[in-house]
Amino acid sequence: MTNIAVVGAGYWGKNLLRNFQELGALHAVCDNDPHNPNLSPYGDKKSYTDYELVLGDPDIDAVAIAAPACMHYEMVRKALESGKDVYVEKPLALRVGEGQALVELAEKTKRILMVGHILQYHPAVIRLRELISSGSLGKIEYIYSNRLNIGKLRTEENILWSFAPHDISTILMLLGEEPVAVSASGGDYLNRGIFDTTLTLLEFANGVKGHIFVSWLHPFKEQKLVVVGSKGMAVFDDVSREKLFLYPHSIEWKEGKPIAHKAEHQVVPFEPAEPLREELRHFINCIQTREQPRTDGREGLQVLKVLDRAEKCLNRTPERRGGSEAPGSALSAAGVSVHESAYIDPGVAVGRGSKVWHFSHVLKGSRIGRDCSIGQNVVIGPNALVGDHVKIQNNVSVYEGVELEDHVFCGPSMVFTNVYNPRSEIPRMKEMRKTVVRRGATIGANATIVCGNTVGQYAFIGAGAVVTKDVPDYALVMGNPARQAGWICRCGEKLALRRDKAVCGVCGSGYVMKDKLLVVVGRSRKKVRQPADH
Numbered sequence: 001m002t003n004i005a006v007v008g009a010g011y012w013g014k015n016l017l018r019n020f021q022e023l024g025a026l027h028a029v030c031d032n033d034p035h036n037p038n039l040s041p042y043g044d045k046k047s048y049t050d051y052e053l054v055l056g057d058p059d060i061d062a063v064a065i066a067a068p069a070c071m072h073y074e075m076v077r078k079a080l081e082s083g084k085d086v087y088v089e090k091p092l093a094l095r096v097g098e099g100q101a102l103v104e105l106a107e108k109t110k111r112i113l114m115v116g117h118i119l120q121y122h123p124a125v126i127r128l129r130e131l132i133s134s135g136s137l138g139k140i141e142y143i144y145s146n147r148l149n150i151g152k153l154r155t156e157e158n159i160l161w162s163f164a165p166h167d168i169s170t171i172l173m174l175l176g177e178e179p180v181a182v183s184a185s186g187g188d189y190l191n192r193g194i195f196d197t198t199l200t201l202l203e204f205a206n207g208v209k210g211h212i213f214v215s216w217l218h219p220f221k222e223q224k225l226v227v228v229g230s231k232g233m234a235v236f237d238d239v240s241r242e243k244l245f246l247y248p249h250s251i252e253w254k255e256g257k258p259i260a261h262k263a264e265h266q267v268v269p270f271e272p273a274e275p276l277r278e279e280l281r282h283f284i285n286c287i288q289t290r291e292q293p294r295t296d297g298r299e300g301l302q303v304l305k306v307l308d309r310a311e312k313c314l315n316r317t318p319e320r321r322g323g324s325e326a327p328g329s330a331l332s333a334a335g336v337s338v339h340e341s342a343y344i345d346p347g348v349a350v351g352r353g354s355k356v357w358h359f360s361h362v363l364k365g366s367r368i369g370r371d372c373s374i375g376q377n378v379v380i381g382p383n384a385l386v387g388d389h390v391k392i393q394n395n396v397s398v399y400e401g402v403e404l405e406d407h408v409f410c411g412p413s414m415v416f417t418n419v420y421n422p423r424s425e426i427p428r429m430k431e432m433r434k435t436v437v438r439r440g441a442t443i444g445a446n447a448t449i450v451c452g453n454t455v456g457q458y459a460f461i462g463a464g465a466v467v468t469k470d471v472p473d474y475a476l477v478m479g480n481p482a483r484q485a486g487w488i489c490r491c492g493e494k495l496a497l498r499r500d501k502a503v504c505g506v507c508g509s510g511y512v513m514k515d516k517l518l519v520v521v522g523r524s525r526k527k528v529r530q531p532a533d534h
Contacts, residue, residue: 002284003027004087005060007051007075011152012089013066014038019280020064027061030054032519050515051075055082062112062287064280065089069161070405070439073098076113080105085112087283090165091307092300095385099304103297112286114293115300117169121279124236124243127270128227129174131246137229143171143210145225148218158195160186160310163214168303169295170225171202171210178302180205184310189217193351193370193388200310234268244268315351315370345381351388369406387439401432401451408437411445411463418451438473440490458490474511474518487511487518 005028006016013031020026021042028046029039039047048054054063055078062085065075073093079086080102092115093099106113119125131137145167172178179202186198197215204210223238233247248263286293335352338344342360351370356362360374363381368374369388379397380386386398387406394412398404401418418432433452437443441455444463455461456473465482476486476494487495489504489511496502500513510521 002287003059003061004064004284005030005046005048005054005057005062006064006066007031007054008066009036009038010066015276016064016066016280017042019274019277023277023281023284025280025284027059028054028057032514033521051078055079055084061085062087062283064283069094073102076102077105080109080111080113083109083111085287087114087116087280089116090169090300090303091115091161092297092304094161096301096305096308099297099301103301106297112283112290112293113297113300114283114286115295115297115303116279117166117295117299117303118275118279119166119170120173120295121282122238122275123270123273123278124238124268125170125225127244127268128225128234128236131234131268132174132227132229136232136246137227137234138231139229140175140208141228141230142208143174143225143227145171145210145212146222147212147214148220148222149216150218150220153190153196153216158186158188158198158314159214159216160184160195160198160200160314161307163216164198164200164212164310165303165307167212167214167225168200168202168306169299171212172299172302172306174227175204175206175208177204177206179203179210179306182306182309182313184313186314193353195314198310198314200306202306235265242267244270312349315349348381375412393445402435402437404437405439405441405457407440409442411443411447413446414443414461415446415448416451417449420451441471442492458488460488460492472517490520 002025004020004025006013006020006026007030009017009029009031017026017029017038026042026045028048029042030048030051031039032049034049054060063079064087065072066089067075069091072088076086076088093102102113132140147163147167181203184198184200186195188195190196196217200212202210221239225236227234233249235245237243246266246268250261252259252261282293336350337355339356339358341358342356344362345364347364348362349367351368353371354368356374358376360376360378362368365383366381368386369390371388372386372390374392375394377395378392381400383400384398385403387404387408389407390404392398392410396410396414397416399416399418402416416435419428420433422428435449435451435453437455438457440458443449443461444465446463447461447465449455449467453467453470455467455471456475458474459471460476461467461482462478465478466480467477468481471477474487475484476488477483478485487497487502489495489507489509491504491507493504493506495504495511502511511518512521
């Protein structure tokens with residue numbers, strides 16, 4: 001008997017719940033909203049709102065995580081460290097280093113780590129792989145896929161990370177190798193910095209080329225993967241009822257010119273089955289047999305590497321070493337403004353629309369997202385990570401080991417540390433402790449964040465405060481050492497809790513206390529006036 005807890009009962013999690021229930025493996029459900037209607041058919045199962053309690057339940061063998069991609073790394077890491085096997089929806093993580101760390105942790109703890117690349121379990125895709133392996137298509141020349149729709153639009157991730165992992169995983173599986181070159185381009189039409197369409201080009205050592213076109217701004221749903229070979233062409237059409245087609249077209253050369261001979265397409269038969277059911281059945285079998293999943297952590301890492309290379313192309317900014325920026329230059333064309341007194345090391349990625357002001361230095365290996373404002377006399381890196389729409393005011397150093405998520409505000413002269421007990425005569429850079437500042441958090445002027453701690457999303461650190469421990473989401477903390485002085489809305493207004501509930505008087509967002517933490521239960525669409533940029 002295998003006992004699995006599904007974590008997240010939302011848009012996709014409800015499908016995991018149904019299938020694990022029908023496979024006889026559903027033991028518990030974890031969702032931060034106990035009134036989620038998707039939970040109602042599973043009232044006889046254990047129910048949690050606290051993920052930590054799930055990990056502490058000795059009756060649970062494994063967790064299946066259907067949470068936002070930005071949460072995957074931390075949730076998978078904690079589960080592996082707690083001795084649980086893990087199934088996580090794509091992508092494995094959002095950064096290659098995090099994905100590598102999870103793979104190594106799974107191997108160290110001897111736990112199963114499986115990534116939800118569902119197309120590898122689709123009977124039609126499996127049959128397509130057999131056609132390629134048998135030589136029915138001849139020498140493979142190129143592969144292309146379209147995954148297009150008009151539907152759920154996301155603001156927390158772009159279309160590349162939302163749609164393309166499925167096609168990347170499938171193409172790598174069909175060809176049995178990783179690409180030697182990756183490039184990508186795209187368009188951000190609805191929200192600046194969030195790509196709505198991307199075209200990713202892959203080139204393999206055997207000469208095969210592929211492209212992946214994804215979009216959520218398309219008039220109708222289309223999910224096709226086309227394999228072109230020297231003897232024929234195959235089409236996997238996930239929207240069609242028949243799914244898999246073979247086109248035995250041929251090319252004849254006459255007098256040095258190619259002539260195409262078209263042939264009637266054939267429907268390729270296969271044994272039908274629900275892909276998700278087959279995928280989850282495979283996960284259960286791996287838990288029981290301790291065999292590595294078909295889409296294990298290493299396969300997920302391969303996909304993550306391709307996504308990372310494509311993302312860097314989308315946000316690519318030419319390397320720059322100070323000097324005046326002439327209108328029409330490559331950097332100006334990329335939409336990045338860097339003052340002539342600033343210094344950008346080679347190997348730095350700066351997103352479009354970002355501004356780097358006087359006397360600032362961005363060190364090698366660092367990544368700065370889109371539409372950021374980097375103030376005067378700021379040092380970033382090496383290898384620091386700064387998300388999109390981040391504002392870093394004057395005289396701030398963001399050291400290696402510090403990660404700032406999207407929409408973080410760092411006030412003037414605030415301080416990050418990265419070593420807990422530094423000594424000038426004792427090298428301790430290998431003892432760095434990671435500091436994470438979650439989305440939307442504000443750190444006031446002259447505040448200090450001691451390394452190894454996490455500042456929760458939309459938390460507010462008062463001016464001059466010294467943070468020595470983790471700060472919860474939406475918490476207002478002040479003083480030295482910093483202590484919580486209340487709760488604060490995502491719009492920046494202080495909240496007044498009454499009977500563990502609060503509604504912001506400015507933007508109308510609603511909150512409720514759950515397990516001593518504040519969570520959003522409703523967000524107003526009322527616009528809050530934003531301050532002018534630097």
